[in-house]
Each structure stands twice: as structure tokens, then as C-alpha cells.
Amino acid sequence: MGQAENKTAYERVQAARSGKRPMGAYYIEHMIDDFVELHGDRRYADDPAIIGGIGYINHIPVTVIAMERGDTIEERMRRHFGCPKPEGYRKALRLMKEAEKFHRPVICLIGSSGAYCGIDAEERGQGEAIAENLFEMMGLKTPVISVVVGEGGSGGALALGVCDTAVMLENAVYSVISPEGCATILWKDASKAAEAAEHLRLTSYDLLQFGIIEKLIPEEGKSDREICSELKHFLLAEIGRLSKLSPEELLSARYEKFRKIGA
């Protein structure tokens, strides 16, 4: 229990949001060999908030779909701070379908304050794009592992979070609403976010205890490279385990994973 209380919930929220924290691109660079990025949703545009592509994890071909906010201010503008637009979710689904066709496992890396919030996103069906991903991912006949590496912001995170195995880095958070949003609704005061963060039970420790995620990767006292290496190790083992299941067994276990939550 000691580890869980090392930081307050809001300290973890701040760690998850930190500009210095590695996001999707870092994990691709350090876990995936021969990565080939694939662009576009074949419908409207390419969304720079989501990097999608294929490569090897050790010698196993995988599809990787990763949220990325960028490092410099120019890149952050271009990637609209890692908040995916509908075309980002549609690109993700296109690449997941491709993974299914070629029997490649899918690794989703989640880290974003949420789905992009704007007039254009609504015009192009932000809600529909997320809904379609939830629906299709429930039936995707290839293993899906989702890793929350930063902030898992609500429906925009869940759109890459319907999976066989849900993983969180220790200081990642995953929440139905931002602590600021929650504090605004409850007390009309966004500055009480720290209090709201405690109530929302959004830390990796909370969610592991609730059975909402299956695995927590510790960060305390570790370098980014060490964390990445541990994650890679876990992903390899999990891909090995999931790849032994028949598509029917895989989908049935995926259904039950979510079916039992709040049953």
C-alpha cells in the first residue's frame, strides 16, 4: 500500500500532464523496430494527434496507435496538443481493421486530455467516431492491448481503450471527467481540482484495485528508458498469451472483461 500513497491523486494528474513526460512517439521509438508510419483516415484527413503504423516488437509485427502531443510549441500546435479529432479515431480504426486482416496484435498508447473540442470536430461527428471505435473494437479479431501512458481523458481515451488487457503506468491517470471539470460541476470552482481528483479515484492503483485495468507498470525511482523496457517486456509476454487464444476465445474474454464492470 505504501507505493499507492507516495503521491496524492492530483500529484499524479500533474505528473501525467507534465510537458516533460514521454508520450506515444517516445514509446514507439524505444519499443518498436522498423516502424513505418501510416497516415490518414481515407475519408477526410490525417490527424497528427494520433500516430499510427506498423513495426516489430522484438520480432513480432504489430500495429501501434499512439496519441502524441509533441514537444515544441510548433509541434504541439500542429498536433493540437494531442487531442484527437474524428479523423484521428477513424484512422485508428482503419489501421486496427488492417491489423485484423494481417493477424497483427494492436498496441494502443493513450495520453491526452480528451477528444478534441471544437466546432469542426462536432461537424465531422466526434461522437459517432468514438462510438464506432467502441463498437468495432469489441469485435476486432486480433489481440488489443491498451496502455495509458499519460492522461486518459474520458471518452476520447476510451476510443482506443476497448482492449483485452488494459495497462497503466504508475503515474498515468484515467478518468470519466477532468478533475477541473468535476470541481466546476460540484462546487463551481475549478481550483478545487485536487479535491475532486481524490474523489474520482482515477489513479492506476485505484483502477487496478477496481479491476478496471489488469496491469500497473511502476515508475518510482525508474528512468524513462527503464519504464519503457519494463512495459515492452510486459507487452511481449501479453502478446504471447493472447496470441494463443482462438478469435472466439479472445472476443468472449474481451466481452466479459467489460461485461463484469458494474454488473
Add this chain to the structure above:
Amino acid sequence: MSILDGILGGRAAEQQPPRVCKKCGTEIPYRDCAANHCICTVCGAYFRMRAAERLDETADAGSFQEIDKKLRGKNPIGFPDYQAKLEKAESASGLNEGVVCGTAKIGGNDCGLFIMDSAFMMGSMGTAVGEKITRLFEKAAAMNLPVVGFITSGGARMQEGMFSLMQMAKVSGAVKRHSDAGNLYIAVLTDPTTGGITASFAMQGDIIIAEPKALIGFAGQRVIEQTTGEKLPAGFQRSEFLLEHGFIDMIEERPRIPYTLAKLLSLHRRNAAGA
């Protein structure tokens, strides 16, 4: 009016207070309002409908068999004051939770039917709402029944934290299984349909119908304005806007909806063409 008598906050239709139109300010006796499909008799604006009222004008008389009526929300993350809020919502709405589920006939067609009710915590989805809708889709899949859902919701219920968010995935799984078995799902979107509900089963219907001028969207309007500093265009996130952008099949006036449902259900009768 037997259904109304039972569910409307425990009071008979005669004892319901008059409704006041938000648009034109007219006070309308409850009976006149109900007889006019909960549409303002003066200006034609739509009132939000209670689940019982919707049921009364949608399902064939006496055909509705409610399931999981007693299922109630829990407080899975120990959120402060939530238990009291649930109790308050119960007594204010006369419901145990924000959705009513069951089997019914619409124009003689058997179906699974769920009706959300915004009088219970804005129809928000926690574990009870998610569980009830999931069970309905599972039951309908087992019986090869189509599902009709009347949707209104503020989104995932904050007070149940990630348990609420995960209901979006859970219900989506049940909708997918129902769909894969060749069954029809018609979603009827009513004012308001927002957040995680739009981002899950509201947009997963084979056919999506909306009432006129209903607010339907993912992000909240104030949030969009504050985040982007842009002024929202007229009619933004209304049914007409969604129809224009290709996200819903049709807009139907409220009194016509039961007839349209009956027609669509009939067209999809699984034994209709020997299928």
C-alpha cells in the same frame, strides 16, 4: 392513463402540476399537454418527456413488460454525497434509475424497448443504467428481437467515476453482439443527447431518428466556446445540423414517431421474406 398514474412521481395524471413552456412562457394544464404529446399547445415547442409519457404513446396498450425495474445505482467509488443524490433523484422522479427497460409491441411489432428519463440525474449513465441497457440488448439478442431506444442523457455519470465510463464499452459490446446476430436497433435521439452517450449507443443504431431541434453532440457548447474562443454557428449541434452533416437518418415530429417505428420494425420482420 394507467401507466402515467403509476410512474409520474406517484401522482395521478390529474394531480400533475401544469407545465410552463420555456419558449413562450404559457402555462398549460398537464392533461392538455399530455394529450398534445407534450408539445406546447401555443407555440409548438417540445417539452422533455418523462419515460412513462413516452411509453404511453409509443407502446401498444398493455404490451409493455418491464424488466430490471428494481435495479438501482450503487456508489462504487464512495463518491461524497452521491447516495443522498440518488435517493433525491428517486423521490423526485418516481424511478429507481435513469432508464426504463422492457419488452413491448409497437404497432403490433415485438421489440425490446428502453426509454431514458432526464428527470433522474439528467439521464446520466452510471453502472445501473449501463447494466440495464446491456441486459436489454442481451435479452433481445437471445429472443431475436429488435431494440428501440429513446435516448436522452447528459452523458456518463461523474459520481461513479471510471465505472461509468466503462459502461460505454460494456453497452457497445452488447449492441455489437445483438447486431452481429442480425437484429435491428433503432435509436431515437431526443433533447438532450450529449457526451458519452452520443459517443456510444446513441450513434450505434442501424437507423437513427431524432426529434426536431434536439441538442445532440459530444462536447458541451460552453466548453467549446471557452476552449476555442469561437462563436458557435446558429443551430449548432441541433438535429437539423446533424441531418445536414450526415449523422442521422431522419428527423421526425414527435406524434409521428410511433408510426415510423412501426413501419421500420415491420420492414425488418425477420420472417417477412422467409429470412
